[in-house]
Amino acid sequence: MNFAGTKFARQACIVLTLLLAAAFSPAETLTGTVKNGTSNKPAAGDEVVLLKLGRGMEEAGRTKADAKGTFSFKVDDTSTPHLVRAIHQGVTYHRIAPPGTSSVEVVVYDVSKKIEALSVTADVLRFQAQKNELQGIRLFAVDNKSKPPRTQMNDQNFEFYLPDGAEVDTAIAMTEGGQPLTTAPVPQKDKNRYAFIFPLRPGETQFQVVFHLAYRGEASIDPKELYGTQHFVVMLPKTMQFASASGATFASMNDPRQPDAIVQVASNTKAGQPLTFKISGTGILTDKEGSNQEADSPASGSTTAGRDSRPGGGLGPPIDAPDPLEKYRWYILGGFALVMTAGAFYISKRPRTASLANFGPSDIELSALPRAVTPAAHGRSGLLLEA
Structure with missing residues (x-):
């Protein structure tokens, strides 16, 4: 060789x-x-x-x-x-x-069917109306402060009502420090009553339901509160009108960062408390700071399908906002553009988590609440997590 x-x-x-x-x-x-x-x-x-x-x-x-x-x-x-x-x-x-x-x-954590140390920090209803359709989002922030910490799980784990005639488009749940997950609310025997069969782990869990219903220029909305809440919030465009019914007490707030929005708040509500209100007119909640939200979102992407692509919220982090609106701004500005499409949510290749401010009866200042995010359009992985 x-x-x-x-x-x-x-x-x-x-x-x-x-x-x-x-x-x-x-x-x-x-x-x-x-x-x-x-x-x-x-x-x-x-x-x-x-x-x-x-x-x-x-x-x-x-x-x-x-x-x-x-x-x-x-x-x-x-x-x-x-x-x-x-x-x-x-x-x-x-x-x-x-x-x-x-x-x-x-x-x-060990599981219990019922935990007494549950509280609803915020119950937020956002509306906008176009032509003959009323579009809405209802968001709940539920806090599990059980000691020792336990997870609540049963066949009707978190129940709520939607307006009469509402059709659910999609829904998500997100645990503290976690990623948003698709979850389907289950209709109950009572008309317009639903339940999330999703575990309430220690810490905060957020639920968000997107729905729509037929609209003829006005509607009477009865939220039928099943839990006491620290803050019940209604948000709609200023081109629409809001009127509380007899027995319901709301405080009006102005948001300088979204001057085209009406914000009405009822604080420290009780289960079964009358909170019926009427809305009328048409209008959409415009996205004035969508580019900021895009930069701050844990997983940016586009919502191009169905009603989720219509103009909505999507505001970035507030700066120099007046109290007490600042205290729960992330809830009331968690808009239409931030909810997912009808498919699954995906986690990005490097999941990020948002720190949660602690809530107390006398201190509801929050600095960085997690928001629903749009699914990543181009990620290395596409994983639908289980509840």
Whole structure:
């Protein structure tokens, strides 16, 4: 064999050796623990699932936490993010494992059918009317302050009413520090009554329902409050008219950042309290700061399908807004442009979370409440999380 042939053979052997080494190199290990946040003890026996996040969702492993609450997975592909899901008493809890992560902790909570330490921080109704249709969004912010912390879950976990004749377009739920998830409200026996069968984990959970109904220039709206709320808010364009019914007390507020909007607020309401109001006229809530919201959204995208593409809110972070409007601005300005299309919500390749300000009876200042976000148009993964 001449010199050239010998050199080629050596190079081929080196390449083959490297390929074989890469093929048979040991996979990295992802270890973790499942902690019961209710008992502050290891969650022994809980099922744990490893999900690979790419352009879709792929189960990469499944195991159970041992007596110490620990688990481990062999991770073959360390270049993509993974999601660790723990299932405790039928409720799922998640923890993202970005590339390079070697250990994670997932905190789970015991489940109760009924928790007394639930409070509704805000109940917000937004309306706009075009031609013969009234479009609305109802948003609830529910706070679970149970001690020790527990998750509430039952067959009618959070109930509410929609206006007579309303048809649900779509709905989402979002837990504290989590991503918005699609969830379908379930009709109940009572007319216009619905229930979210979605776990109320410790912390805040937000529900948002998009609906529409036939409109003939005016409508009487009875929210039929099933819970006491810190703030019940109604928002509509100034080209429309608002009138409270007998027994309902609202305070009018002006928003300098959206001068074309009417904002009416009833504070510290009780379950069953009369809050009926009438609206009339037509108009839309214009998006005056959509570009700011686009920059601040955890996952920017476009809503180009159906009624969600119509002009709506979508305001960016408020600056120098007057109290007390500033205290719950994120709720009342969470507009039409921010709700999702009829499909699933997706998490981006690097999920971000928004910090939640703590609410108290005498201090309702909030600095950075999470908002419903539009689904990422071009992401590396498309994962619909379970409740």
